[in-house]
Amino acid sequence: MTRKEIISLENVSFSYSSQSFLENINLKIFEKDFIGIAGPNGGGKTTLIKLILGLLKPKSGKITLFGKSPKKGRQEIGYLSQYENVDLDFPATAMEIVLLGRIEKKLIKFFSERDRKIAEKFLKKMGVWDLRERKLNELSGGEKQRVFIAKALATEPRALILDEPLSNVDVGAREELFKLLKELNKSIAIIVVDHNLEILSKYSKEIVCVNKCVEKGAKYHEIARVHGKGKVMY
Amino acid sequence: MVLEALQYTFFQNALAAAFLVSIASGIIGTYIVVKRMSLVSGSIAHTVFGGLGLSYYLGTNPLLGATFFSLIAAAFVTLIRKYARNRMDALLSALWSVGMAIGLIFIFITEGYATDLFTFLFGNILLVNSFDLALILALDIIVVAATFVFYNVFMAIAFDEESAEVRNVPVTLAYLILFSLIALTIVMVIKVVGIILMIALLTMPAATAQMFNKTVKSIMFWAFILTLIVTVGGLFASFALDFPTGPIIILFAAGIYLGGMFLSKIKKQ
Numbered sequence: 001m002t003r004k005e006i007i008s009l010e011n012v013s014f015s016y017s018s019q020s021f022l023e024n025i026n027l028k029i030f031e032k033d034f035i036g037i038a039g040p041n042g043g044g045k046t047t048l049i050k051l052i053l054g055l056l057k058p059k060s061g062k063i064t065l066f067g068k069s070p071k072k073g074r075q076e077i078g079y080l081s082q083y084e085n086v087d088l089d090f091p092a093t094a095m096e097i098v099l100l101g102r103i104e105k106k107l108i109k110f111f112s113e114r115d116r117k118i119a120e121k122f123l124k125k126m127g128v129w130d131l132r133e134r135k136l137n138e139l140s141g142g143e144k145q146r147v148f149i150a151k152a153l154a155t156e157p158r159a160l161i162l163d164e165p166l167s168n169v170d171v172g173a174r175e176e177l178f179k180l181l182k183e184l185n186k187s188i189a190i191i192v193v194d195h196n197l198e199i200l201s202k203y204s205k206e207i208v209c210v211n212k213c214v215e216k217g218a219k220y221h222e223i224a225r226v227h228g229k230g231k232v233m234y
Numbered sequence: 235m236v237l238e239a240l241q242y243t244f245f246q247n248a249l250a251a252a253f254l255v256s257i258a259s260g261i262i263g264t265y266i267v268v269k270r271m272s273l274v275s276g277s278i279a280h281t282v283f284g285g286l287g288l289s290y291y292l293g294t295n296p297l298l299g300a301t302f303f304s305l306i307a308a309a310f311v312t313l314i315r316k317y318a319r320n321r322m323d324a325l326l327s328a329l330w331s332v333g334m335a336i337g338l339i340f341i342f343i344t345e346g347y348a349t350d351l352f353t354f355l356f357g358n359i360l361l362v363n364s365f366d367l368a369l370i371l372a373l374d375i376i377v378v379a380a381t382f383v384f385y386n387v388f389m390a391i392a393f394d395e396e397s398a399e400v401r402n403v404p405v406t407l408a409y410l411i412l413f414s415l416i417a418l419t420i421v422m423v424i425k426v427v428g429i430i431l432m433i434a435l436l437t438m439p440a441a442t443a444q445m446f447n448k449t450v451k452s453i454m455f456w457a458f459i460l461t462l463i464v465t466v467g468g469l470f471a472s473f474a475l476d477f478p479t480g481p482i483i484i485l486f487a488a489g490i491y492l493g494g495m496f497l498s499k500i501k502k503q
Contacts, residue, residue, distance in 0.1 A: 053400050074400050081396045090393050091268060091450050103390040105402035107411075108383055135448040155401065 003030040006159055006189055007052060012061030014044075014051055022047060025061070027208065029159070034185045036200030037193040039210040045193045046082065048210050049163055053079060066158070075105070078152030078188075080162040086148070088137060094147045095132040098123055101154030115154075122150040126180065142173030146180070159189040166194055178203045239473045244360055248479075251362040252465035254370045255422045258377040260458030262419040263440035264450060265412065269392045272433060274311055274413065277326040279420045279432050281307035281333030286354045287340030296354065297369050297421060304417035307333065312410040357428030357480045359469065366425060373418045380415055388412055389450065426465065427480040438487040439464065442494035460490055 007029040014022045022044045029035055039045050050056040051063060054070030065073025078101075090097075101122075102115040123129040126146040131139060139147065145165055152160055162181075166174050174196075181190050182203055194200055200207055239245045266275050285303025289296040307329065314325045341351065353361065362370075381388070387408050390398040399405050423432045443456035468483030475482075 055396065055399060071402070075402055077400065079397050079400045081394055085396050086394045087268075087392070091444060091448060091453055092389070092393065093449060096389070096449065097393065100386070100390045100393060100398075103386060103398060103401050103403055105404075107387055107404055107408060109386045111386065152397070 003032070005030055006033075006066055007191075008062075008064045009052070010062045012051060012058045012063060014047060014056065014058050022051075022210070029189060029191065031158075031189055032185065032187075033189045033191075033206065034182070034204045035189075035191045036197075036204035036207040037191065037210060038195060038197050038200055038207055041195070043211040045210050046163055049161055049191075049193060053077065053161070075155070076158045078155050078157035078160040080145075080148050080152045080160070080165055082163045083167050088144065090136055092136055093133050094123065094128060094136070094139065094150075095119060097136060097147055098132075098150045098154050101151035118156065119150070119154050122153040123147075125153070126150040140173070141168040141170060142177060145169055145177060149177075149180070153184070157188060159191065160184065161191045161193075163193045164195075165192065166196055166199070174199060236470050236474045239470065244362075245469070245473070247362045247364070247367055248359045248469055249466065250367055251359055251370055251426065252469060253462060254367070254374045255426050256458050256461040256465060258374050258419045259423055259436055259461045260439065260443075260456075261377060261381050261454045262416055263436045263461070264443070264454045264457050265388065265392065266416065267437050267440040267444055268450060268453070271416070272437060273323070273326050275416055275420060275436060276433055277311065277330045277333075278304055278307040278413070278417050279424065279429050280330040281310075282417075282420060282424060283338075283354065283429055284333040284336035284340070287337030287344075290350065291340040291344045295365060295369075296350070297366060297425065300421045300424060301369075301373075301418065303333065304421050305414055308413035308417040309410065311413050312406060315409060316406050353428070354424075355428050355430050356478070357424055357426050357431065359426045359465070359479050359483075362425060370422050370425065373422055377415050377419055380411065384408065384411060427483055431480050431484045434484045434487055435461065435464070438491040442491045445494050445498040461487075464490060 005028055007027070009025050009027040012022065012025040025048070037045050037048065047056065051058055052065070052070065053074050054063075063070050066076055067073070098119040099111050099115060102111060102118065103109055120129065123132055126149055128143060128146045128150065131143060131147070136144065136147070145168075149160075149162070149165070152162075160181075165177065169177060178199055181192065184190060190204075192200065192204065197207070266272060282300045282304045285299035285301070286296050287299075288303070289299030292299070310329055311326065314322055314329075318325055387403060390401075390403060391405055391408050391412075395405060419436070420432060423436055427435050439460035440453060440457035442460055443453045447453045447456055464486040465483055468479055468486045471477070471486070472479040472482040
């Protein structure tokens with residue numbers, strides 16, 4: 001069975017000013033993959049995600065999403081940005097947040113009955129429907145992440161990219177969150193960035209280690225190898 | 235009797251202006267507080283001084299020059315945000331002073347003594363005439379209509395700009411519109427309390443409303459009510475005490491903010 005390729009990076013390099021940051025990255029992600037992206041802090045995990053989403057431009061190489069350019073293809077990706085990019089004190093209810101996932105490529109957007117139904121569907125799927133009228137800062141870390149994932153899902157994506165979804169989620173709720181991702185993985189591809197290798201290797205089908213370009217990062221390599229899913233990029 | 239004030243046309247105009255300005259100020263103040271855009275607002279407000287100077291030089295209504303300059307400032311802020319985000323702080327401060335400098339030069343080259351200078355800086359709601367009222371009404375309608383139309387997109391960029399960009403929302407254009415609405419509201423608020431005091435009237439009612447409300451819409455509504463209370467209350471108080479209106483309004487706003495902080499502390503315990 002050949003699986004359809006959804007994300008492809010060919011010989012991609014990226015640098016901030018003069019310092020080379022990611023070099024010659026080749027990566028292919030297929031339908032229904034569950035990819036864990038690991039690597040040390042400052043190793044380029046988030047940079048890699050931003051390149052895939054067209055938020056940064058590569059210095060060289062080619063990136064395609066669903067055979068299209070990142071800027072066109074990214075609309076089929078649900079994205080959960082890093083915690084620090086999100087205003088956690090934002091005065092909105094869980095329902096309002098999830099509806100924001102229905103926003104599209106235009107300036108004027110009123111939410112339709114269909115948008116509300118879709119928001120309801122994913123709030124239920126993430127087990128936070130009962131919390132829909134709660135304000136964001138009345139939710140626990142784990143509940144917030146479920147709401148944010150519901151928002152990313154409300155775009156009805158073919159792949160979900162989550163940048164460090166476990167920060168601010170207490171240990172007990174982490175497994176639960178990943179079980180939900182595993183469930184979602186039955187229909188869409190999941191790409192998770194995190195440093196928690198234990199949980200990544202338990203749930204993902206493959207782990208990609210990103211550590212700039214030249215260094216392999218032996219420790220990460222080792223763990224990945226032990227779990228038999230290692231794929232170190234360099 | 236304080237109520238005898240109501241028989242004067244200037245006082246009726248002032249009340250009408252207070253009501254109209256409270257609507258726009260409540261709505262836009264909420265965005266400024268939620269998105270922490272006080273520095274942006276301060277820069278736009280001080281750039282407006284350049285427009286006031288220009289109007290003074292040309293002998294036109296100050297609100298026209300103010301509106302023109304405020305929109306230019308909004309465009310500058312949008313550009314700075316897009317192309318020089320990591321230097322935003324320094325550039326906004328520069329915009330702040332350059333606007334003031336331009337205004338001062340216009341006033342300098344205008345013959346005669348700049349009697350209105352004090353009014354520009356500290357506002358005077360008691361001097362609102364019927365032309366001003368018509369212009370404030372027009373700006374109000376623009377702010378309310380635009381907020382209704384762009385509400386969800388503003389929410390999306392305010393909450394998580396990066397994921398809005400991934401959805402291909404025209405983020406920069408949305409910011410240009412939002413900054414322009416802030417600019418128009420600042421022009422109105424300047425008429426009431428002037429450039430120097432404007433930021434407090436714009437933000438303190440919304441910041442107070444935020445302590446007790448869950449959603450952006452309800453903060454907007456209560457920010458409007460609180461702004462109305464402090465402006466109308468300030469008008470009557472200043473009439474009764476024969477004090478300048480602007481500073482009284484600002485002290486009322488600060489009083490409401492402090493009271494709100496106190497109440498929300500008690501509520502939490």
